[in-house]
Amino acid sequence: MTLALPPTLARTRELVEPALRTAIDQLDPTSRRLAAYHFGWVDADGAPSEAGGKAVRPALALLSARAVGSSECVAVPGAVAVELVHNFSLLHDDLMDGDTSRRHRPTVWAMHGAAAAILAGDALLTLASEVLLDTRTLEGVRAARLLAAATRELIRGQFDDVTFERRDDVSVEESLSMAAGKTGALLACSATIGAVLAGGHPTALVALSEYGAELGLAFQLVDDLLGIWGDSDRTGKPVGSDLRARKKTLPVAYALSNGGDVGRQLAEWLAHGGDSDADVAHAAHLVEAGGGRAWAEQEAQRRMTAGEDALDAAGLVGDARDDLVALGRFIVSREA
């Protein structure tokens, strides 16, 4: 079930986009132009456009400040910084994965070559820490350290992803650890950074970080389900593309480890199977028969509940808590 777009997201864009544009204006002209295209502010010809992302991470950042009783405004540099790191990673990822389109537009490397994507990504990563240090506050420094640690975790997860594609067998534990790095780390940071900038209590920070981390795993589980059974019109990816690429996604890792005979057939297909639509459909059937689909659906639900429980256990209540939960449920609600 896809939920309606939470009002938080529209408000976030109003509050954060001007600050994001001001930050991007600090970059050299080439990085600035490439970033404006990548963010969807201009089209390939430089004409104004409105093709931007949903700004989920900035929204989490703003809500985290509200969750500790502060104004959203104090969280704006954090919201900008997590969005910059997210987009640094998209620029480099699209190149590494050879993905030629994103949000139905050509990717930066596909339009302007590898060097453009590498350097523009580097520029966004550098800018992210500057935005936080430019606050000239102790909280800004704490936020910059939190973001740097999350970025290193993100890189670890991406290294795992690259390595696992070449391996025959990946355990569920390894696959969860990869997802915790690749997806969970920056979401955990996003759901905490505003509270850090607001000088929130450590108990609240830990709970918010846990909420973001669980949300990240739930999101990745749903993303993996969509990568196998998703409607390609909605996902923008060909049906079964993850299987065709032999990605050891979470449902696949589960079926391999827990599917018994079916798991062995799946392993055999990953090693020697064909690439036709029928072959891929057969593999999807093996993942389902091996319990991978049902497990991933239940695990995503379990993770969301664990995250929400963490907020409650820390005594976070009120509108901000409700908005955080609504945003989280929206993020993982895309039709599987």
Add this chain to the structure above:
Amino acid sequence: MTLALPPTLARTRELVEPALRTAIDQLDPTSRRLAAYHFGWVDADGAPSEAGGKAVRPALALLSARAVGSSECVAVPGAVAVELVHNFSLLHDDLMDGDTSRRHRPTVWAMHGAAAAILAGDALLTLASEVLLDTRTLEGVRAARLLAAATRELIRGQFDDVTFERRDDVSVEESLSMAAGKTGALLACSATIGAVLAGGHPTALVALSEYGAELGLAFQLVDDLLGIWGDSDRTGKPVGSDLRARKKTLPVAYALSNGGDVGRQLAEWLAHGGDSDADVAHAAHLVEAGGGRAWAEQEAQRRMTAGEDALDAAGLVGDARDDLVALGRFIVSREA
């Protein structure tokens, strides 16, 4: 004339390398392994090796602390951070330039693929700011901001480099601006960051930064001369490789703008000339006849003098000043 290795460099490695290794130990296992290879601490099989670089930037960082009357020790995080940023940029550059060897060993991307070089570079860049913020001092934050600004300048210079290769004509001013970004910014930061960590007086910081920036331009001028007339055994690059790649280096930009008829012949060669050894030798002759060689040699000397004058004008005297000057002269003394 190549000068003897200044003792400063050996002392720097003793002081900085343990801290650099400690920083690298914070990385994920894959980044750590790739960094250890890239830094020359291990060979391709993981066996211990001693193939490291000269640590010029860390040496500048330590000397800058001494130049403002402080102990070198306070500058160690700065020395580590500039070396991390330098090596982040080498990892990404080698990939973008398609260079398959560095210091007579295969580059990381050539051994392990593009994703390895991109992600390991990203990890080093992230770690650089962490090392400074981990000092938990106000000076550490100032140093992190200085380094981030220098990194953005470095990226600007690299974008210029990529763009200029595709253009027919580049002015001397544009070429100097590119070198100021690509080479000058991080050397200026290196020659200042230790003094920033030591809480040095603004007058000294400005002079040190100017010294590093002029040193960077002098170094780039000499590097460009070596790229055309250098001995390939010493440079590790094929003779004339910069000309063959149609790089608009400083001597080339000068000859194009100031060489009159010879400059026009050079422009013609850049646009339509052949790639044989005789063709490249002919182009080198045109650069020389157009005044590019003599100008670059004089300009390098002029830049060094300007840098040394800046130190003197700020009243920086004593051993540290003399060691800075000796190190600078060593850096630009490689045989052209």
